[in-house]
Amino acid sequence: MSNLKIDRRDFVTSSIVAAGTSVLLAKDSHAAASQETAEAPGSETATAYTGEAIQGKKVISRLNVADLEPGRKHFLYFQGVQMPGGQHWYVSVIVAKGVRSGKRFTLTSGVHGDEMSSIRTVQAVMDRLDPAQMSGTVMAVLDIARPALEGMQRRWPDSGRGADLIDMNREWPGDENGASATSRHAALLFNRLLKPNSDLAIDFHTGTTGLEVAAFLIGDRRLPDVKTMAELYPIGLMWDDPAYPGVLHNAFVDVGIPCFTPEVGAARILDNEMIALFVEGTLNVLKHYEVISGPMGQTAADVKMMIGDAAFPIIATHGGLVEFHAKLDDDVKAGQTIAVQRNMFGDVVAEYATAVNGKLAAYRTDASSEPGNILAFILFRQPDLQPHRRTEPYSEKSYAE
Numbered sequence: 203m204s205n206l207k208i209d210r211r212d213f214v215t216s217s218i219v220a221a222g223t224s225v226l227l228a229k230d231s232h233a234a235a236s237q238e239t240a241e242a243p244g245s246e247t248a249t250a251y252t253g254e255a256i257q258g259k260k261v262i263s264r265l266n267v268a269d270l271e272p273g274r275k276h277f278l279y280f281q282g283v284q285m286p287g288g289q290h291w292y293v294s295v296i297v298a299k300g301v302r303s304g305k306r307f308t309l310t311s312g313v314h315g316d317e318m319s320s321i322r323t324v325q326a327v328m329d330r331l332d333p334a335q336m337s338g339t340v341m342a343v344l345d346i347a348r349p350a351l352e353g354m355q356r357r358w359p360d361s362g363r364g365a366d367l368i369d370m371n372r373e374w375p376g377d378e379n380g381a382s383a384t385s386r387h388a389a390l391l392f393n394r395l396l397k398p399n400s401d402l403a404i405d406f407h408t409g410t411t412g413l414e415v416a417a418f419l420i421g422d423r424r425l426p427d428v429k430t431m432a433e434l435y436p437i438g439l440m441w442d443d444p445a446y447p448g449v450l451h452n453a454f455v456d457v458g459i460p461c462f463t464p465e466v467g468a469a470r471i472l473d474n475e476m477i478a479l480f481v482e483g484t485l486n487v488l489k490h491y492e493v494i495s496g497p498m499g500q501t502a503a504d505v506k507m508m509i510g511d512a513a514f515p516i517i518a519t520h521g522g523l524v525e526f527h528a529k530l531d532d533d534v535k536a537g538q539t540i541a542v543q544r545n546m547f548g549d550v551v552a553e554y555a556t557a558v559n560g561k562l563a564a565y566r567t568d569a570s571s572e573p574g575n576i577l578a579f580i581l582f583r584q585p586d587l588q589p590h591r592r593t594e595p596y597s598e599k600s601y602a603e
């Protein structure tokens with residue numbers, strides 16, 4: 203994909219110059235550029251209202267939370283990239299602006315379109331905030347991959363080559379002149395909303411359709427604020443790993459904004475018990491950084507969080523129906539059978555065992571599988587290996603975030 207990330211304006215310009223059609227040059231190079239590059243000098247940091255309202259909510263194309271009235275909540279639509287029909291995708295934004303100065307938190311969800319509990323977690327945190335009693339700001343950006351969300355699917359439906367699907371959580375920080383609407387949407391959000399208004403950030407996810415995950419956190423505990431925030435969640439599992447380039451939490455980290463990712467269970471559903479734990483953890487974080495006051499709730503220490511630094515994958519070798527012999531969060535031992543697979547005659551064609559001792563952190567919920575699919579992963583500790591090694595123990599495809 204890297205060869206597609208060249209500056210498209212330059213590409214279009216040079217190819218059309220070669221064809222000698224200078225009239226088309228100006229038109230096409232404009233079309234290839236970002237939809238929003240024409241801004242008055244000095245306006246790069248001020249909130250930009252488009253002058254429109256949708257369902258009573260003002261539309262913005264840039265935000266500076268310092269411009270917002272303190273002591274109240276603001277409900278806005280951020281103008282994202284255009285659809286093929288020429289209208290925009292709009293992203294829902296809530297800002298709780300405190301009455302005193304303080305940390306600016308950003309809570310994001312919906313980077314994958316089938317992860318409903320992540321959205322509800324952020325909504326529930328915002329419901330608990332009273333800006334008249336707050337310091338700093340909390341900004342919620344709820345439905346980031348809007349077209350994916352409209353279809354209850356993980357990936358963004360892109361029209362670049364017929365029907366295509368793009369995983370938006372491999373696109374950050376995006377490129378406003380990028381080669382896909384997904385990349386441009388990511389960059390508009392990152393440059394004009396997320397990065398300028400965040401001292402700390404948390405990007406909420408869940409498992410994905412067909413692959414359920416236990417409640418866990420993923421992040422790089424070498425970062426002091428990530429370690430601090432993670433330890434305030436009453437969640438039993440953490441994968442201490444920076445994950446992949448292109449994920450939103452790493453784009454934040456790369457510009458100096460500590461961020462990590464909570465994983466709130468299964469896709470497509472609202473898991474209210476699990477949501478409550480992540481709300482409690484997030485409120486603990488806001489208390490720790492003195493955005494809100496109040497007694498701490500339960501934390502990682504109360505639930506004896508297990509911290510793994512590697513994930514052992516179980517990958518299907520056959521086609522057929524898969525039956526699990528272990529449950530999410532189970533402690534499993536090396537050699538233990540995790541699942542068996544049967545062909546259409548009912549014959550067992552494969553038995554899958556773990557090679558490590560650890561916790562069953564994710565498993566496939568679609569009962570049939572073809573070879574190559576991830577069936578499960580086991581979170582474990584690798585005392586013999588260097589932590590945070592960049593080589594992955596399994597294919598990118600298997601990762602649930």
Ligand SMILES: [Zn+2]
Nearest residue numbers: 314407408603
């Ligand atoms: Zn996700």
